Amino acid sequence: MDSGSDRLYHDLFGEDSDDDLEFLNDIEEPIPGLVIYRNVLSAGQCAQYYSWLTTEYFADTTDRRANQGMHFGALTDPDTPLGRLGQISTTLQRLLPASVLARPVVFDQAIINLYDPGEGIGDHVDLLRFGDGVVGFSFGGSATMRMRQVRGDMQRAATYARELESVDPDEVAVALHAGDVYAMSGEARYRWTHGIPKTVRGEANIQDRRISVTLRKLDPDRINH
Numbered sequence: 001m002d003s004g005s006d007r008l009y010h011d012l013f014g015e016d017s018d019d020d021l022e023f024l025n026d027i028e029e030p031i032p033g034l035v036i037y038r039n040v041l042s043a044g045q046c047a048q049y050y051s052w053l054t055t056e057y058f059a060d061t062t063d064r065r066a067n068q069g070m071h072f073g074a075l076t077d078p079d080t081p082l083g084r085l086g087q088i089s090t091t092l093q094r095l096l097p098a099s100v101l102a103r104p105v106v107f108d109q110a111i112i113n114l115y116d117p118g119e120g121i122g123d124h125v126d127l128l129r130f131g132d133g134v135v136g137f138s139f140g141g142s143a144t145m146r147m148r149q150v151r152g153d154m155q156r157a158a159t160y161a162r163e164l165e166s167v168d169p170d171e172v173a174v175a176l177h178a179g180d181v182y183a184m185s186g187e188a189r190y191r192w193t194h195g196i197p198k199t200v201r202g203e204a205n206i207q208d209r210r211i212s213v214t215l216r217k218l219d220p221d222r223i224n225h
């Protein structure tokens with residue numbers, strides 16, 4: 001690159017800017033409020049997270065087959081594995097709206113989901129007891145997440161999944177790979193359902209065990225919703 005570009009990079013992103021630049025080139029926004037960053041974590045970091053999450057949340061063999069773990073408490077300490085994910089999600093430009101970033105604690109709850117081949121999660125809108133801005137990290141195998149616009153009022157959104165026709169020609173398919181980060185805010189969070197179908201074009205959606213970590217903020221005013 002020529003020196004003009006060098007100066008521009010420096011002015012915009014500082015000396016240590018290569019990673020940020022890569023992130024900015026690798027951002028997708030398929031629907032309003034859905035932002036996806038690719039390859040935020042390296043293969044090595046993903047392997048470490050996968051193994052840590054397995055030990056921490058899915059190692060209890062007395063549980064017939066746990067497929068979900070939960071964390072409560074501020075996710076702000078970058079020296080802890082989940083806090084580090086919280087910190088990453090607040091430093092990626094444009095991942096989250098300013099209103100979410102302005103919260104004194106951006107995230108204080110995490111749900112860890114495990115999917116084995118052939119499994120999935122039905123179309124849903126995340127519970128309203130969680131505030132705006134839900135961030136998801138993917139580890140292990142890839143998955144296709146599908147999103148469908150809610151065509152009723154918002155109160156119906158929570159029960160919408162049950163009423164969905166099995167085919168929606170306007171649905172948006174989002175490929176999620178280990179190391180990717182997505183955020184759903186605003187319209188994507190409240191006016192679209194998301195789900196991981198068990199099958200995609202007749203084949204198992206999940207081919208290799210996938211573990212996702214979603215970060216949320218409990219909304220104390222809506223704790224019963």
Ligand SMILES: O=C(O)CCC(=O)C(=O)O
Nearest residue numbers: 111113121126136212214
């Ligand atoms: O596995 C994912 O990325 C999505 C999980 C999810 O939608 C949820 O836990 O509410």
Ligand SMILES: [Fe+2]
Nearest residue numbers: 124125126194
């Ligand atoms: Fe969800």
